[in-house]
Amino acid sequence: MAEKSKIPLHRDPFVRSLIVQLTIPALLIWGLYIMFQNTVENLARGGIKTSFDFLGEVAPFAIGFSPFWTFELGKSTYLDVFIIGIQNTILVAVLGIIAATTLGFIIGVMRLSPNWLVSRFALVFIETLRNIPLLLQILFWNFAIFLAFLPGPRQSLEFLNSIFLNGRGLYLPKPVVNDWSGFWVVLGVFIAGIVGTIILRRWAKQRQDETGKLFPARLVGLGGIILLTLLALLVTGGPISFELPALQRFNFEGGIELPLPLFSLWFALSLYTSAFIAENVRGGIQSVSKGQTEASEALGLPRGLMMQKIIIPQAMRVIIPPTISQFLNLTKNSSLAVAVAFEETVAIFAGIALNQTGQAVTIIFMTMAVYITLSLLTSLILNIYNRRVQLVER
Amino acid sequence: MQKIVTLAAASALLVLSTAAGHAGTLDNVKSAGVVKCGISGSVPGFSAPDDKGAMQGIDADICYAVAAAIFGDKSKVKFIALTAKERFTALSSGEIDILPRNTTHTLHRDAALGIDFTYYNYIDGQGFMVKNSLGVKSAKELDGAKICIQAGTTTELNLADYFRTNGMKYTPVGYDTSAQTREGFDGGSCDVLTSDKSQLAALRTELKDPSSASILPETVSKEPLGPVVRQGDDQWGDIVRWTLYALINAEELGIDTTNIDELKKSSTNPGIKRIVGTEGTMGKDLGLGADWAYNAIKAVGNYGEMYKKHIEPLGLARAGSVNDLWTRGGILYAPPIR
Known part of the structure; x- marks a missing residue:
C-alpha cells in the first residue's frame, strides 16, 4: 500500500484530472472576462453609449x-x-x-x-x-403566390359577407360580448360539455375493456358539445355579437386582421x-x-x-x-x-x-x-x- | 493568482484593442492600399452597379474622390454593400472607412453612435408615392393607409411623427431593403411607399408600370445626406470633409474635368491655384499630396458634374433647388480652401 501512494504527482490520474478540470474552466472564464472587458473598453473609446x-x-x-x-x-x-x-x-x-x-x-x-x-x-x-432553402420558400409564398394571386382590398374574396381575403391579409369577424351574464352561461355549458365528453370516454373505455363493445365516444361528445353550446346561445338570446370588417378608403377596418406575412411565414x-x-x-x-x-x-x-x-x-x-x-x-x-x-x-x-x-x-x-x-x-x-x-x- | 490574471487580462486588452483602435485611419488605408467604402449598392443615382459592374452614383463618387485624393488613383476603392441596419456597426467596428450611404445627419446618431458627419452630398426630404388608382392628391388624405417602408431608417420616425402630428392612423409594412419595399408596393401589400424623394424617383422607374404611381407634393422631413466617418480620428474626418468641399468649391470656381488641366497650367486665380495645388500648402495640411483636390476633381468631376451624371437621369432637376450652389439660390455652401 505504501508503495502505491508513491506514484509521482504528474502520473496520478486523480491529480491530473483535477488539474485539467480546474484549468479549462479557469481559462474559459478568463477568456470571457477579457472579451467582456475589451468590448466595454472599445465601446467607451469609440464614444458609443x-x-x-x-x-x-x-x-x-x-x-x-x-x-x-x-x-x-x-x-x-x-x-x-x-x-x-x-x-x-x-x-x-x-x-x-x-x-x-x-x-x-x-x-x-x-x-x-x-x-x-x-x-x-x-x-x-x-x-x-x-x-429548397427556407428563405426562398418564404419569399416564394409571399411574392410569387400570395401577392401575385390574391386581389387588392377592393376586389377581396369574400365568404358570407363577413370573412374577407386579399393581398393584405385575412379579415375575420371579431366576437364582442354584449351580455356578460349570458356569456358566462354559454361558457359554463361549453365547459360542462367537455367534462361530460371526458366522462363518456372513460365509461366507453371501461365498457370496451369489460365487454369488447365499441362506442363512438369522441363523435358523440363533439356533437353534444356543439349542440348544447348552440342551444345555450339561443336560450340566452345571443350574448355574443360580431364586429364585421368593413372596407374603408384604403383597407378593411374593424374585425380581426391577420396580415399576409404571417401566412407566408407560417x-x-x-x-x-x-x-x-x-x-x-x-x-x-x-x-x-x-x-x-x-x-x-x-x-x-x-x-x-x-x-x-x-x-x-x-x-x-x-x-x-x-x-x-x-x-x-x-x-x-x-x-x-x-x-x-x-x-x-x-x-x-x-x-x-x-x-x-x-x-x-x-x-x-x-x-x-x-x-x-x-x-x-x-x-x-x-x-x-x-x-x-x-x-x-x- | 489574482495579480497574474489582472496582468494578463490587461496585456491582452492592450493587444486586442490596439487592433481595433480608431486613430490613424489614413495610415491604415495607405497600408491596405484601398479605401473601404460602405454604400447601399442598390439605390440608382446614389450607388448602384452599371452594366459593366462598376459602382456608380454620387455616394460612390465620394469614395472615388477620396481614393483619388489619397492615392491619385480612383480605382483604389473597395465597395461594401450594407443594409440600413448594418451600416453604423460596420463603420464603428472598422470594417469600412467611409460611409456615404444616403445616411441622414441626426443628433442621436452624431452624439451617441461613435460616428461623425462631415458635409452633405445630397439634401433630401421624405415624400410619399401612391398608386394613381386610389385618387389621392395629398398626404393629408392618407388616414388608415398601409405604408411600405424600409425598416430602421429615419424615414420610419418621420412617418410616425407626421401621422401623429396630423392625427392620422397608419399600418407600417416594414421591409429590410429598399428593393423589397418596391416589390411589396408593386405586389399590392401596401397603398403607399414612403422614402426620401430622390429614392422614390429612382424606385418609381423600377416599378412594373411607372406611370401607375405618382409622388405626392408634400415633403415631410429634412434629410441631409452625406458621408459619415468614425469618431475620434479628426485627420481622417478632415480629409473626407474637405474632399467633398473641394468638389463643391470647384463648381463654384468653374473648375471641371474638361478644363482642369489647362487651369492648372495657366490659371492666375489664387483660389483656383490653391485647389489644383500649384499654390499654398493645402495638401500638406491634410497629410496628403499637393494635387489631392486636382486628383479628386479629375476622377469624378465637380459637384455639378456628379449631379448631372447621376441625379438628373432620375428626373430631379437641380436649378434653384436646395441642392444648388448658394450663389444660385441653393444651400450648398462650402467653406473656402485657403
Missing part, C-alpha cells in the same frame, strides 16, 4: 401587428416593442409547430403506405421541401419543417419490429387501428427526440421573417429598435437571450412528455 435605459424610452415608430399587446404610438416604449416581438415569435412558432406536426405525421405515414401513388407523392413532397415554416418531421415519423415507424405488425394482423386489426393502437405508440419514443430539434429549428427559423415584413423579435427589436437606438451590443444580447429561453423551455416541456411515452422496459 451602452445601457439598458433605452427600454424605458418611447418608441418613435409604429408597429402594425400585435394581437395580444396594445401598441400606442407616442406612449409605448422600446420594452413594449421587445414584448410584441417575443409575442409574435411565439405566435408563429406555436402555429407552425402545430401545423408542421400534423402535416409531418400524415406525410410520414403516407410515405410508408402500400399504395404506390400515395407513397411516391409523400416522397416527392419531402424531397422537394427539405431541399406556410413556409410549417411545410419546410413538416418534411423533416415526416422523415422522423417514417424512421420511428420502421424502427418498430415487424413482428408487431404481423401479430396485430393475426389478431385481425384493420390497418388504421393497428397504426393507432400498436405501431405509433411504440414509434413515439424514436420519433420524439429528433422532432424536438425540429421544433427548436422552426422557432429559430422564424427570424427570417424580416424578408416579408412580419413583425417578430429579430425584425422589430434586433432590426428597427437596434437601428433607431444604436444599442447593438445590448439588443443582440437580449435577442439571443429570447431564443435561448424559448428553446430551453420547448426542450423542457417536450422532454417531460418524452419521459412519459418512453417504454419502461423493452
Whole structure:
C-alpha cells in the first residue's frame, strides 16, 4: 500500500484530472472576462453609449401587428416593442409547430403506405421541401403566390359577407360580448360539455375493456358539445355579437386582421419543417419490429387501428427526440421573417429598435437571450412528455 | 493568482484593442492600399452597379474622390454593400472607412453612435408615392393607409411623427431593403411607399408600370445626406470633409474635368491655384499630396458634374433647388480652401 501512494504527482490520474478540470474552466472564464472587458473598453473609446435605459424610452415608430399587446404610438416604449416581438415569435412558432406536426405525421405515414401513388407523392413532397432553402420558400409564398394571386382590398374574396381575403391579409369577424351574464352561461355549458365528453370516454373505455363493445365516444361528445353550446346561445338570446370588417378608403377596418406575412411565414415554416418531421415519423415507424405488425394482423386489426393502437405508440419514443430539434429549428427559423415584413423579435427589436437606438451590443444580447429561453423551455416541456411515452422496459 | 490574471487580462486588452483602435485611419488605408467604402449598392443615382459592374452614383463618387485624393488613383476603392441596419456597426467596428450611404445627419446618431458627419452630398426630404388608382392628391388624405417602408431608417420616425402630428392612423409594412419595399408596393401589400424623394424617383422607374404611381407634393422631413466617418480620428474626418468641399468649391470656381488641366497650367486665380495645388500648402495640411483636390476633381468631376451624371437621369432637376450652389439660390455652401 505504501508503495502505491508513491506514484509521482504528474502520473496520478486523480491529480491530473483535477488539474485539467480546474484549468479549462479557469481559462474559459478568463477568456470571457477579457472579451467582456475589451468590448466595454472599445465601446467607451469609440464614444458609443451602452445601457439598458433605452427600454424605458418611447418608441418613435409604429408597429402594425400585435394581437395580444396594445401598441400606442407616442406612449409605448422600446420594452413594449421587445414584448410584441417575443409575442409574435411565439405566435408563429406555436402555429407552425402545430401545423408542421400534423402535416409531418400524415406525410410520414403516407410515405410508408402500400399504395404506390400515395407513397411516391409523400416522397416527392419531402424531397422537394427539405431541399429548397427556407428563405426562398418564404419569399416564394409571399411574392410569387400570395401577392401575385390574391386581389387588392377592393376586389377581396369574400365568404358570407363577413370573412374577407386579399393581398393584405385575412379579415375575420371579431366576437364582442354584449351580455356578460349570458356569456358566462354559454361558457359554463361549453365547459360542462367537455367534462361530460371526458366522462363518456372513460365509461366507453371501461365498457370496451369489460365487454369488447365499441362506442363512438369522441363523435358523440363533439356533437353534444356543439349542440348544447348552440342551444345555450339561443336560450340566452345571443350574448355574443360580431364586429364585421368593413372596407374603408384604403383597407378593411374593424374585425380581426391577420396580415399576409404571417401566412407566408407560417406556410413556409410549417411545410419546410413538416418534411423533416415526416422523415422522423417514417424512421420511428420502421424502427418498430415487424413482428408487431404481423401479430396485430393475426389478431385481425384493420390497418388504421393497428397504426393507432400498436405501431405509433411504440414509434413515439424514436420519433420524439429528433422532432424536438425540429421544433427548436422552426422557432429559430422564424427570424427570417424580416424578408416579408412580419413583425417578430429579430425584425422589430434586433432590426428597427437596434437601428433607431444604436444599442447593438445590448439588443443582440437580449435577442439571443429570447431564443435561448424559448428553446430551453420547448426542450423542457417536450422532454417531460418524452419521459412519459418512453417504454419502461423493452 | 489574482495579480497574474489582472496582468494578463490587461496585456491582452492592450493587444486586442490596439487592433481595433480608431486613430490613424489614413495610415491604415495607405497600408491596405484601398479605401473601404460602405454604400447601399442598390439605390440608382446614389450607388448602384452599371452594366459593366462598376459602382456608380454620387455616394460612390465620394469614395472615388477620396481614393483619388489619397492615392491619385480612383480605382483604389473597395465597395461594401450594407443594409440600413448594418451600416453604423460596420463603420464603428472598422470594417469600412467611409460611409456615404444616403445616411441622414441626426443628433442621436452624431452624439451617441461613435460616428461623425462631415458635409452633405445630397439634401433630401421624405415624400410619399401612391398608386394613381386610389385618387389621392395629398398626404393629408392618407388616414388608415398601409405604408411600405424600409425598416430602421429615419424615414420610419418621420412617418410616425407626421401621422401623429396630423392625427392620422397608419399600418407600417416594414421591409429590410429598399428593393423589397418596391416589390411589396408593386405586389399590392401596401397603398403607399414612403422614402426620401430622390429614392422614390429612382424606385418609381423600377416599378412594373411607372406611370401607375405618382409622388405626392408634400415633403415631410429634412434629410441631409452625406458621408459619415468614425469618431475620434479628426485627420481622417478632415480629409473626407474637405474632399467633398473641394468638389463643391470647384463648381463654384468653374473648375471641371474638361478644363482642369489647362487651369492648372495657366490659371492666375489664387483660389483656383490653391485647389489644383500649384499654390499654398493645402495638401500638406491634410497629410496628403499637393494635387489631392486636382486628383479628386479629375476622377469624378465637380459637384455639378456628379449631379448631372447621376441625379438628373432620375428626373430631379437641380436649378434653384436646395441642392444648388448658394450663389444660385441653393444651400450648398462650402467653406473656402485657403
